[in-house]
Amino acid sequence: MSKLVPRTMVMTAALIITALMIGSVAASANEASQNTNTQSSVKTGSVEVSYTVQEGDNLSLIAYKHQVAVRELMRANNLSDSLIRPGDVLQIPEGLSYEGRLSRGVVPREELMLLARLIHAEARGESFEGQVAVGAVILNRISSPYFPKTIPEVIMQKNNRVYQFSPVGDGSINLEPDEKAFKAAEQALSGKDPTGGALFFYNPDISRDSWILTLPVVTKIGNHVFATCT
Template sequence: MKKLKKLALTSACFAAFFFAKEASASTIHEVKRGESLWTISKHYGVSVIELKKQNKKRDSFIFPGEKLVIPSTISPSEKDLLARLVHAEAKGEPFAGKVAVATVVLNRVDHPDFPDTIREVIYERSGGHYAFTPVQNGAINEPADRESYRAVEEALAFRGLGNGSLFFYNPKTAKSNWLRSKPVTVVIGNHVFAK
């Protein structure tokens, strides 16, 4: 009988812990006047597409007082790593170029030909070299500025809505003919973006 009581108590504790954890895993946002799916997406660092999907929305209409479930997002350490890459890769570039650099990393995470996490994409090696120069030369270790963090937030909200850029390069310094042969999606500042 004691074993049965102990088992029941353990089960109850486990269930309480599991359901409490499950409940706290979902963030609920109450829509305020003047907000849009875009501003909410940027605030939480989630894509508009995922926010709509999570809340079974076919359009972008939201109303004050409406409660939205916020999908999970990247971890603070992944956000920091991505912001440091953006800072190192796009220093001196326009804000749109910084967003595009972060978008390339996110597109790679979502693409079947690349690793599945931000960390793995950024530290990917091929032919003895890292995919991104700042990883190779150590600039990835420098702290990111606020604009780089904002660019990451914008890229997260924009995730899945762009033109699918998977690469970027500076045409003045890039030596790879293979990279130059890729279809260009956009040119921003000193960077050419391609897929």
């Protein structure tokens, strides 16, 4: 009996080790399979990530997920149309900075909605050009060293507990924007700026801010005066 026990223990240990090795190999294979969706690849030019197309994917969804423009995604993969199939491996262009994404109109849906809400609240009685101009002021502030660097931060900015834009303070920014406001937001995001670089706007008939009246006027569109810094 004393001679059989050690031999049995050795055989048992060998079986356990073999099972562990098989399990480790299987786990590694499973992990490798799961990581085929998005993985690092050798950087060539501006390409640094590859993505395996999944069932239900389309170019717009993939571009949004990786914060790149659809046209950049197509260019990186030499695609002449938007047709892709599950299993296709796409090269994802290097991500852009926030301002770079803005310049190409690549922003999250909620930021487009927020911009449209502000435009609607501030300028729903104005012409289409006047609405685009209000959107342009928001984007001009992002490019200025004197203001925050994202659409939400610019719109929600406070000075001495007072919001920069009155609709945020009085709640009218929560009004549902119409199609005109959405189109104006899209035009502003595409780079259209009827103001020529203005950082401020106000209605001279109702403004109570004496300081803003001292700013250099750039242009007047509808009921709004557009101004810049001194």
